């Protein structure tokens with residue numbers, strides 16, 4: 001279970017998240033929605049630790065992790081697919097995958113690499129290509145596969161559907177559900193695309209003004225025009 | 235041209251190339267992998283040379299003395315990364331200023347400990363007679379070692395987990411941390427390796443000339459020129475630039491005169507940078523796209 005309590009975070013002196021609290025059960029798939037610039041990415045960065053929270057608590061299965069550096073949080077079971085994907089441009093596809101499995105045993109790494117290449121055949125075809133030479137959709141799949149390589153308990157995804165072709169978007173939604181069902185991963189999905197969020201997750205939290213203002217079913221969010229207008233700027 | 239003359243010219247050409255590799259590899263690595271322009275690189279070479287002659291004078295055989303120098307410089311480099319560089323990543327001017335200050339400090343300390351006069355050790359190995367020419371065996375050893383250094387560094391960075399982590403940390407440090415890489419430790423090791431290469435270089439050069447506190451200044455110009463002409467990709471840049479510049483220097487020196495060789499070197503460097511501002515590796519990148 002991932003629990004966030006009174007988390008305050010931001011950049012320099014500006015606070016973006018004001019004492020935000022939320023919790024996601026183990027094995028749950030939770031979408032996080034909110035308008036542009038509301039602080040969704042800041043929330044995920046504060047969870048993985050590339051932005052250091054100013055106060056408040058982040059607990060993973062009861063363990064406090066908010067004082068840990070990003071690489072320690074990653075090794076304690078959190079994986080992150082950032083907005084814009086951040087594929088290592090000069091590394092080959094294989095190295096992009098391997099690099100996230102170095103916390104694990106050689107054997108676990110090798111078998112996970114094989115699983116991942118089987119699940120995403122396009123990555124096997126492109127295994128020797130440089131990360132930067134992949135298309136946007138291929139990079140998104142690589143970012144997802146890279147996150148999988150560390151066999152995380154919790155997977156944080158930041159707008160994986162952004163700027164991706166519809167067919168790849170469907171593939172990514174399916175992959176997210178599969179990771180959750182087959183491997184029991186807890187999913188935290190930040191999205192602007194409500195349809196995609198609903199395809200991947202059953203529940204959603206809505207963030208506004210640095211706080212969680214609502215928890216609801218994604219199916220209900222899809223039909224509620226008023227709510228979309230008020231909180232999602234649609 | 236007779237065969238012996240041809241061989242002698244080839245060896246002198248490869249010697250120039252290998253010297254450039256030896257003096258510039260550590261500098262290229264710190265710059266390409268970490269974005270650190272190490273103004274104290276010449277002084278790292280100089281320290282490596284001093285460590286080597288001190289060890290040799292203490293009765294240690296030269297190859298072991300050079301290895302000790304490399305290891306000592308590697309350790310010192312890691313300490314310097316922890317104390318000085320770590321706070322300055324991403325601030326290129328601050329890094330240059332700090333390492334420049336460090337270079338003054340090193341020169342001062344070395345003057346205090348060893349004095350300002352020049353020390354030396356004899357060039358090891360003998361010469362080979364080839365027709366009417368003489369070849370130093372040590373220069374053949376340096377040529378071979380330069381190749382070994384490039385190959386080993388390549389294997390470390392291309393094939394080992396550490397190398398993959400270092401390349402990831404070099405391109406996207408935050409993302410590297412998010413996949414579980416301890417970026418700060420990786421940086422410490424990378425600068426340690428770069429410093430060890432400088433120490434090794436200084437040790438290898440020590441038998442070729444007198445070693446004084448200004449030893450580094452004799453090589454630092456060549457080292458920076460090689461790195462600038464090579465561009466940001468440390469291995470490929472350093473090796474192609476060494477080949478080009480070393481080849482031109484040795485070629486023109488042999489055919490015309492050493493002064494003309496130096497002039498040709500400068501001219502080619504300026505031309506390369508005029509047409510390829512990102513260095514030779516910029517050209518290579520363009521060609522691959």
Ligand SMILES: Nc1ncnc2c1ncn2[C@@H]1O[C@H](COP(=O)(O)OP(=O)(O)OP(=O)(O)O)[C@@H](O)[C@H]1O
Nearest residue numbers: 011016034035036037038039040041042043083192
């Ligand atoms: N590195 C940074 N330094 C300073 N301010 C930042 C930084 N990154 C983001 N911000 C600011 O923090 C606020 C929240 O940004 P954040 O990226 O978390 O929003 P978001 O909800 O993810 O937006 P989007 O939907 O556009 O991705 C914005 O006002 C943004 O300008």
Ligand SMILES: [Mg+2]
Nearest residue numbers: 040041042083
């Ligand atoms: Mg965002």
